[in-house]
Amino acid sequence: MSMKVASRQVDGVTIVDCSGRITLGEGSVILRDTVRELLGKGNKKIVLNLQDVNYIDSSGIGELVSAFTTTKNQGGELKLLNLTKKVNDLLQITKLYTVFDVKDDEASAVKSFK
Amino acid sequence: MAMTEQRVSYTLDSSLETIDNAEEKATRIATELGFPDDEIMQISMAVREGAVNAVLHGNAYAPDKKVILAFERTGGDLIITIRDQGVGMDLSKIPNPLAPENLLKTSGRGIFLMRSFMDVVEIRPTQTGTELKLIKHVHGPTAGGKEASQ
Numbered sequence: 001m002s003m004k005v006a007s008r009q010v011d012g013v014t015i016v017d018c019s020g021r022i023t024l025g026e027g028s029v030i031l032r033d034t035v036r037e038l039l040g041k042g043n044k045k046i047v048l049n050l051q052d053v054n055y056i057d058s059s060g061i062g063e064l065v066s067a068f069t070t071t072k073n074q075g076g077e078l079k080l081l082n083l084t085k086k087v088n089d090l091l092q093i094t095k096l097y098t099v100f101d102v103k104d105d106e107a108s109a110v111k112s113f114k
Numbered sequence: 115m116a117m118t119e120q121r122v123s124y125t126l127d128s129s130l131e132t133i134d135n136a137e138e139k140a141t142r143i144a145t146e147l148g149f150p151d152d153e154i155m156q157i158s159m160a161v162r163e164g165a166v167n168a169v170l171h172g173n174a175y176a177p178d179k180k181v182i183l184a185f186e187r188t189g190g191d192l193i194i195t196i197r198d199q200g201v202g203m204d205l206s207k208i209p210n211p212l213a214p215e216n217l218l219k220t221s222g223r224g225i226f227l228m229r230s231f232m233d234v235v236e237i238r239p240t241q242t243g244t245e246l247k248l249i250k251h252v253h254g255p256t257a258g259g260k261e262a263s264q
Contacts, residue, residue, distance in 0.1 A: 002251055005260075023162075023238065024130065024133060024170075025130045025133075057159065057162055057166070058163055058166070058221070058223040058224045058227055059166065059221075061223055062220035062221050062223070063220070065218055065219070065220050066220045068218075069218055086155065090227075093227075093230050094211065094212070094223055094226070094227075095212050096217065099217055099218065099219075106125060
Protein backbone atom coordinates (compact mmCIF):
# COMPACT_ATOMS: atom_id res chain seq x y z
CA MET A 1 0.00 0.00 0.00
CA SER A 2 1.47 3.34 -0.99
CA MET A 3 1.51 6.38 1.24
CA LYS A 4 -1.54 8.66 1.37
CA VAL A 5 -2.02 11.90 3.26
CA ALA A 6 -4.98 14.15 4.02
CA SER A 7 -4.71 17.42 5.91
CA ARG A 8 -7.31 19.13 8.09
CA GLN A 9 -7.36 22.07 10.49
CA VAL A 10 -8.31 21.81 14.14
CA ASP A 11 -8.09 24.99 16.25
CA GLY A 12 -5.23 26.39 14.21
CA VAL A 13 -3.31 23.13 14.14
CA THR A 14 -2.83 21.15 10.94
CA ILE A 15 -3.48 17.46 11.40
CA VAL A 16 -1.97 15.34 8.64
CA ASP A 17 -3.62 11.93 8.53
CA CYS A 18 -1.08 9.55 7.02
CA SER A 19 -1.72 6.01 5.87
CA GLY A 20 0.28 3.26 4.22
CA ARG A 21 4.06 3.02 4.14
CA ILE A 22 6.67 5.72 4.65
CA THR A 23 9.56 4.15 2.79
CA LEU A 24 12.29 5.07 0.34
CA GLY A 25 10.73 6.50 -2.81
CA GLU A 26 7.16 7.64 -3.09
CA GLY A 27 6.23 7.47 0.59
CA SER A 28 9.11 9.64 1.74
CA VAL A 29 8.60 12.10 -1.11
CA ILE A 30 4.90 12.54 -0.34
CA LEU A 31 5.64 13.26 3.31
CA ARG A 32 8.42 15.72 2.42
CA ASP A 33 6.27 17.57 -0.11
CA THR A 34 3.30 17.72 2.27
CA VAL A 35 5.29 19.26 5.11
CA ARG A 36 7.05 21.72 2.80
CA GLU A 37 3.73 22.80 1.32
CA LEU A 38 2.19 23.33 4.75
CA LEU A 39 5.17 25.37 5.93
CA GLY A 40 5.10 27.36 2.70
CA LYS A 41 1.50 28.32 3.42
CA GLY A 42 2.38 29.40 6.93
CA ASN A 43 1.00 26.36 8.72
CA LYS A 44 3.63 25.87 11.39
CA LYS A 45 1.73 23.82 13.96
CA ILE A 46 1.74 20.34 12.50
CA VAL A 47 0.64 16.97 13.84
CA LEU A 48 1.43 13.85 11.86
CA ASN A 49 -1.25 11.30 12.65
CA LEU A 50 0.47 7.97 12.00
CA GLN A 51 -2.39 5.75 13.15
CA ASP A 52 -2.68 4.04 9.77
CA VAL A 53 1.03 3.92 8.95
CA ASN A 54 1.88 0.27 9.08
CA TYR A 55 5.50 0.38 7.96
CA ILE A 56 8.44 2.76 8.08
CA ASP A 57 11.97 1.99 6.89
CA SER A 58 15.19 3.87 7.68
CA SER A 59 14.48 6.32 4.85
CA GLY A 60 11.05 6.99 6.31
CA ILE A 61 12.58 7.53 9.74
CA GLY A 62 14.98 9.98 8.14
CA GLU A 63 12.09 11.77 6.52
CA LEU A 64 10.30 12.13 9.86
CA VAL A 65 13.50 13.62 11.32
CA SER A 66 13.80 15.94 8.33
CA ALA A 67 10.18 17.07 8.72
CA PHE A 68 10.78 17.71 12.41
CA THR A 69 13.95 19.77 11.93
CA THR A 70 12.64 21.65 8.88
CA THR A 71 9.55 22.70 10.81
CA LYS A 72 11.57 23.67 13.85
CA ASN A 73 14.03 25.68 11.74
CA GLN A 74 11.11 27.68 10.38
CA GLY A 75 9.85 28.51 13.84
CA GLY A 76 7.20 25.84 13.90
CA GLU A 77 6.52 22.64 15.77
CA LEU A 78 5.82 19.13 14.49
CA LYS A 79 4.43 16.40 16.71
CA LEU A 80 3.55 12.75 16.17
CA LEU A 81 0.20 11.21 17.01
CA ASN A 82 -1.15 7.68 17.40
CA LEU A 83 1.93 5.58 16.69
CA THR A 84 1.37 1.94 15.85
CA LYS A 85 3.36 -0.57 17.87
CA LYS A 86 5.78 -1.14 14.99
CA VAL A 87 6.50 2.56 14.55
CA ASN A 88 6.68 3.08 18.30
CA ASP A 89 9.22 0.25 18.60
CA LEU A 90 11.32 1.74 15.79
CA LEU A 91 11.41 5.15 17.44
CA GLN A 92 12.37 3.50 20.72
CA ILE A 93 15.32 1.52 19.37
CA THR A 94 16.59 4.49 17.37
CA LYS A 95 16.21 6.71 20.47
CA LEU A 96 14.08 9.11 18.48
CA TYR A 97 11.23 8.72 20.92
CA THR A 98 13.15 11.17 23.08
CA VAL A 99 13.40 13.66 20.22
CA PHE A 100 9.82 13.73 18.99
CA ASP A 101 6.88 14.97 20.99
CA VAL A 102 4.63 11.92 20.73
CA LYS A 103 0.93 12.11 21.62
CA ASP A 104 -1.67 9.40 21.83
CA ASP A 105 -4.83 11.41 21.51
CA GLU A 106 -5.70 14.20 19.12
CA ALA A 107 -7.27 16.58 21.61
CA SER A 108 -4.20 16.70 23.83
CA ALA A 109 -1.97 16.98 20.77
CA VAL A 110 -3.88 20.06 19.57
CA LYS A 111 -4.03 21.54 23.05
CA SER A 112 -0.29 21.09 23.56
CA PHE A 113 0.47 23.81 21.01
CA LYS A 114 -1.27 26.51 23.01
CA MET B 115 10.48 -20.52 -5.79
CA ALA B 116 9.55 -22.12 -2.49
CA MET B 117 12.03 -22.31 0.34
CA THR B 118 11.54 -26.05 0.57
CA GLU B 119 14.85 -26.15 -1.27
CA GLN B 120 17.98 -25.39 0.69
CA ARG B 121 18.97 -22.33 -1.28
CA VAL B 122 17.31 -19.88 -3.63
CA SER B 123 19.05 -17.03 -5.41
CA TYR B 124 17.82 -14.06 -7.42
CA THR B 125 19.63 -11.63 -9.70
CA LEU B 126 17.94 -8.24 -9.50
CA ASP B 127 18.28 -4.85 -11.16
CA SER B 128 19.55 -1.79 -9.31
CA SER B 129 16.15 -0.19 -8.96
CA LEU B 130 13.60 0.88 -6.36
CA GLU B 131 11.44 -2.06 -7.45
CA THR B 132 14.22 -4.42 -6.37
CA ILE B 133 14.00 -3.09 -2.83
CA ASP B 134 10.28 -3.84 -2.58
CA ASN B 135 10.84 -7.14 -4.37
CA ALA B 136 13.57 -8.22 -1.93
CA GLU B 137 11.39 -7.32 1.03
CA GLU B 138 8.46 -9.31 -0.38
CA LYS B 139 10.63 -12.36 -0.99
CA ALA B 140 12.02 -12.17 2.54
CA THR B 141 8.52 -11.91 4.00
CA ARG B 142 7.32 -14.89 1.99
CA ILE B 143 10.29 -17.10 2.81
CA ALA B 144 10.32 -16.21 6.51
CA THR B 145 6.60 -17.02 6.60
CA GLU B 146 7.16 -20.36 4.85
CA LEU B 147 9.84 -21.21 7.38
CA GLY B 148 7.43 -20.63 10.23
CA PHE B 149 9.00 -17.63 11.89
CA PRO B 150 6.64 -15.75 14.24
CA ASP B 151 5.10 -12.51 12.98
CA ASP B 152 7.47 -10.19 14.83
CA GLU B 153 10.52 -11.99 13.47
CA ILE B 154 9.07 -12.02 9.95
CA MET B 155 8.84 -8.24 10.20
CA GLN B 156 12.41 -8.04 11.48
CA ILE B 157 13.77 -10.26 8.71
CA SER B 158 11.88 -8.45 5.95
CA MET B 159 12.95 -5.06 7.25
CA ALA B 160 16.60 -6.12 7.54
CA VAL B 161 16.50 -7.40 3.96
CA ARG B 162 14.87 -4.17 2.82
CA GLU B 163 17.63 -2.13 4.46
CA GLY B 164 20.27 -4.39 2.94
CA ALA B 165 18.69 -4.00 -0.48
CA VAL B 166 18.57 -0.22 -0.05
CA ASN B 167 22.29 -0.21 0.69
CA ALA B 168 23.03 -2.41 -2.33
CA VAL B 169 20.90 -0.45 -4.79
CA LEU B 170 21.63 3.08 -3.57
CA HIS B 171 25.00 3.12 -1.88
CA GLY B 172 26.56 0.13 -3.62
CA ASN B 173 25.39 0.10 -7.21
CA ALA B 174 24.13 3.70 -7.17
CA TYR B 175 21.20 2.71 -9.42
CA ALA B 176 23.64 1.80 -12.24
CA PRO B 177 21.62 -0.14 -14.84
CA ASP B 178 24.56 -2.41 -15.69
CA LYS B 179 25.10 -3.48 -12.08
CA LYS B 180 23.11 -6.23 -10.41
CA VAL B 181 22.08 -7.17 -6.90
CA ILE B 182 22.35 -10.85 -6.00
CA LEU B 183 19.95 -11.89 -3.26
CA ALA B 184 20.10 -15.41 -1.81
CA PHE B 185 18.23 -17.21 0.95
CA GLU B 186 19.66 -20.36 2.47
CA ARG B 187 18.43 -22.63 5.23
CA THR B 188 21.21 -24.47 7.00
CA GLY B 189 20.53 -26.30 10.23
CA GLY B 190 19.04 -23.82 12.62
CA ASP B 191 19.75 -20.72 10.60
CA LEU B 192 18.19 -18.68 7.84
CA ILE B 193 21.14 -17.14 6.00
CA ILE B 194 20.49 -14.26 3.63
CA THR B 195 23.21 -12.79 1.45
CA ILE B 196 22.95 -9.60 -0.57
CA ARG B 197 25.78 -8.81 -2.95
CA ASP B 198 26.24 -5.65 -4.96
CA GLN B 199 28.75 -4.60 -7.59
CA GLY B 200 29.58 -1.20 -6.16
CA VAL B 201 32.74 0.38 -4.82
CA GLY B 202 32.21 -0.83 -1.27
CA MET B 203 31.84 1.00 1.99
CA ASP B 204 34.10 1.97 4.84
CA LEU B 205 32.26 0.79 7.96
CA SER B 206 34.49 2.90 10.16
CA LYS B 207 33.00 5.99 8.55
CA ILE B 208 29.45 5.12 9.47
CA PRO B 209 28.65 7.12 12.61
CA ASN B 210 26.77 5.67 15.57
CA PRO B 211 23.16 6.74 14.93
CA LEU B 212 22.41 6.63 18.66
CA ALA B 213 25.06 9.20 19.56
CA PRO B 214 23.36 12.43 20.68
CA GLU B 215 25.09 14.43 17.94
CA ASN B 216 23.73 12.02 15.29
CA LEU B 217 20.14 11.60 16.46
CA LEU B 218 18.85 14.28 14.11
CA LYS B 219 20.69 13.00 11.05
CA THR B 220 18.36 11.97 8.28
CA SER B 221 20.34 8.89 7.23
CA GLY B 222 22.75 6.30 8.59
CA ARG B 223 20.34 3.99 10.42
CA GLY B 224 20.13 1.09 7.97
CA ILE B 225 23.00 -1.03 9.28
CA PHE B 226 22.00 -0.25 12.85
CA LEU B 227 18.47 -1.55 12.17
CA MET B 228 19.84 -4.69 10.51
CA ARG B 229 22.01 -5.35 13.56
CA SER B 230 19.04 -4.75 15.84
CA PHE B 231 16.84 -7.23 14.00
CA MET B 232 19.18 -10.06 13.00
CA ASP B 233 21.35 -12.41 15.05
CA VAL B 234 24.41 -11.94 12.85
CA VAL B 235 25.27 -9.17 10.39
CA GLU B 236 28.50 -9.40 8.42
CA ILE B 237 29.67 -6.98 5.76
CA ARG B 238 32.74 -7.72 3.71
CA PRO B 239 34.27 -6.48 0.49
CA THR B 240 34.43 -8.88 -2.45
CA GLN B 241 36.36 -8.66 -5.71
CA THR B 242 33.29 -7.22 -7.38
CA GLY B 243 31.60 -5.21 -4.67
CA THR B 244 30.22 -5.78 -1.17
CA GLU B 245 28.62 -8.83 0.39
CA LEU B 246 26.17 -8.51 3.25
CA LYS B 247 25.31 -11.63 5.23
CA LEU B 248 22.28 -11.64 7.52
CA ILE B 249 21.60 -14.60 9.79
CA LYS B 250 18.49 -15.30 11.84
CA HIS B 251 18.42 -18.31 14.13
CA VAL B 252 15.34 -20.45 13.92
CA HIS B 253 13.89 -20.58 17.42
CA GLY B 254 10.39 -22.03 17.33
CA PRO B 255 9.64 -25.76 16.98
CA THR B 256 7.55 -25.11 13.90
CA ALA B 257 10.15 -22.95 12.20
CA GLY B 258 12.25 -24.72 9.66
CA GLY B 259 10.10 -25.78 6.79
CA LYS B 260 11.03 -28.85 4.85
CA GLU B 261 14.50 -29.14 3.46
CA ALA B 262 15.15 -30.84 0.19
CA SER B 263 18.29 -31.78 -1.62
CA GLN B 264 19.40 -29.48 -4.41
